[in-house]
Amino acid sequence: MTDSSTLILLTAILAINAFCAGYWFGKQRVEFISGQTTLCSIKKNRQDTYNKSQISIDDTKFVTDINTNNLEKKYEKLGESTQTSDNISNSVNKLKSMKG
Amino acid sequence: MAKGLDVGTSFIVLSSDKGDSIEYTDFRDAFYVIKPSTPVATKMIEKGLSGKTFVKDDDGSFIILGKDAIEKAIERNDVAKRPMYRGVLSVKEKNAKRILAFILKEVVGESSHTNEKLVFCVPGQPVDQEDEDFDVGYHEDVVKTILAECGYDARSINEAEALCYAELESDDYTGIGISCGAGMTNVCVMLNGEPTVVFSTTKSGDWIDRMSAVATGETDSVVQAEKEGGHFKIGEPNDNPVLSAVSAYYERLIDYTTKQLSSALTGHKLLPKFKNPLKIVIAGGTSQADGYIKHFEQKLNDNGFPLLLKEVIHASDPLHAVAKGCLIASKVL
Numbered sequence: 001m002t003d004s005s006t007l008i009l010l011t012a013i014l015a016i017n018a019f020c021a022g023y024w025f026g027k028q029r030v031e032f033i034s035g036q037t038t039l040c041s042i043k044k045n046r047q048d049t050y051n052k053s054q055i056s057i058d059d060t061k062f063v064t065d066i067n068t069n070n071l072e073k074k075y076e077k078l079g080e081s082t083q084t085s086d087n088i089s090n091s092v093n094k095l096k097s098m099k100g
Numbered sequence: 101m102a103k104g105l106d107v108g109t110s111f112i113v114l115s116s117d118k119g120d121s122i123e124y125t126d127f128r129d130a131f132y133v134i135k136p137s138t139p140v141a142t143k144m145i146e147k148g149l150s151g152k153t154f155v156k157d158d159d160g161s162f163i164i165l166g167k168d169a170i171e172k173a174i175e176r177n178d179v180a181k182r183p184m185y186r187g188v189l190s191v192k193e194k195n196a197k198r199i200l201a202f203i204l205k206e207v208v209g210e211s212s213h214t215n216e217k218l219v220f221c222v223p224g225q226p227v228d229q230e231d232e233d234f235d236v237g238y239h240e241d242v243v244k245t246i247l248a249e250c251g252y253d254a255r256s257i258n259e260a261e262a263l264c265y266a267e268l269e270s271d272d273y274t275g276i277g278i279s280c281g282a283g284m285t286n287v288c289v290m291l292n293g294e295p296t297v298v299f300s301t302t303k304s305g306d307w308i309d310r311m312s313a314v315a316t317g318e319t320d321s322v323v324q325a326e327k328e329g330g331h332f333k334i335g336e337p338n339d340n341p342v343l344s345a346v347s348a349y350y351e352r353l354i355d356y357t358t359k360q361l362s363s364a365l366t367g368h369k370l371l372p373k374f375k376n377p378l379k380i381v382i383a384g385g386t387s388q389a390d391g392y393i394k395h396f397e398q399k400l401n402d403n404g405f406p407l408l409l410k411e412v413i414h415a416s417d418p419l420h421a422v423a424k425g426c427l428i429a430s431k432v433l
Binding site: 060061063066067068070071072073074075078079080081082083084085086087088090091092094095096098099 | 112114117118119120121122123124125126127146149152153154155156157158163165166197198201202203205206207235237238241242245246265266269272273292293294417420424427428431432
């Protein structure tokens with residue numbers, strides 16, 4: 001084999017190896033990037049779900065207007081009143097001091 | 101000036117401080133609607149209601165209020181309606197909110213000055229039922245709205261907590277208050293003026309009325325009237341079949357309530373470790389039956405009550421104790 005033939009052969013082998021290495025590394029990188037994208041999607045979905053669960057609606061019942069003006073009274077007094085001898089000032093003062 | 105208000109299923113009681121006395125205004129929390137079919141019937145009905153407590157609605161119907169409503173319902177072999185159910189605004193009654201608003205405004209009246217303080221009571225969460233219709237928050241908001249229209253700065257406290265404020269002063273506000281109302285039985289364990297454990301059960305006076313009505317074929321209103329007006333002793337037979345049924349159901353109610361009480365308190369993580377035996381004070385219309393306190397104390401012992409008891413007593417004024425407690429709270433909180 002002449003020197004030029006050997007050189008051509010070596011160059012060809014090197015080129016093929018370089019192509020194969022490039023192809024393999026390139027494939028690995030694409031898979032890695034796809035994986036990252038999938039992970040980001042999953043994280044984003046989870047984030048969205050988490051945000052949605054943080055958002056709640058105020059479903060406490062609304063107190064509508066209560067109109068009693070259209071009820072015409074036909075009596076003089078409602079209820080029976082009684083008075084009981086009882087001074088609560090001591091009770092109030094004691095409870096105030098206990099509650100601080 | 102400040103006021104207390106017991107917004108009960110059976111009675112509404114307003115309390116006002118008069119210095120050396122307390123003035124209570126009581127009103128039966130019930131209504132009955134009569135809708136006349138003709139203009140002639142309207143005149144006849146209105147004449148027949150002379151002397152009764154009633155209002156006329158703009159659709160021509162008559163709404164009888166209070167004890168007159170119960171009497172009229174019994175006359176017609178019917179049941180009086182109530183704006184409250186189990187201690188809160190009834191969601192089953194269409195007119196409940198309107199009628200309750202009317203009664204409250206009439207009983208409470210206008211405030212003596214803007215933002216006069218008023219404390220009203222609400223029931224605790226029941227331990228024996230999960231009911232979506234039991235909405236204390238909504239009931240509170242409705243009552244506050246009504247009272248605000250009358251010029252009051254209203255806030256709520258638990259019904260049994262109010263009872264403790266009224267009756268436990270001599271025990272340094274330490275003990276247990278049990279309010280046996282019509283709709284529910286409310287319980288509060290208090291330590292030095294602070295409520296520690298608060299809950300309710302859904303069986304009380306109304307349950308006795310309902311069960312006795314089914315047993316005897318009478319209406320709930322008839323049973324209620326017989327129960328409140330008749331003479332019977334808990335656990336003893338009676339010649340009157342209604343009172344006999346009532347007496348029997350009272351025994352079952354006391355057994356149930358003491359079991360629930362013992363179960364709820366046993367191992368409760370918020371229950372304080374009391375150094376001394378406790379006083380239990382009981383109030384409410386349902387507790388007025390002859391023999392109630394004696395039976396209650398007996399059943400507490402039978403059903404393994406987890407705390408040491410000093411005594412079980414009846415409130416000095418069982419029908420007004422909660423309102424008095426609300427009045428005390430209005431001057432403190």
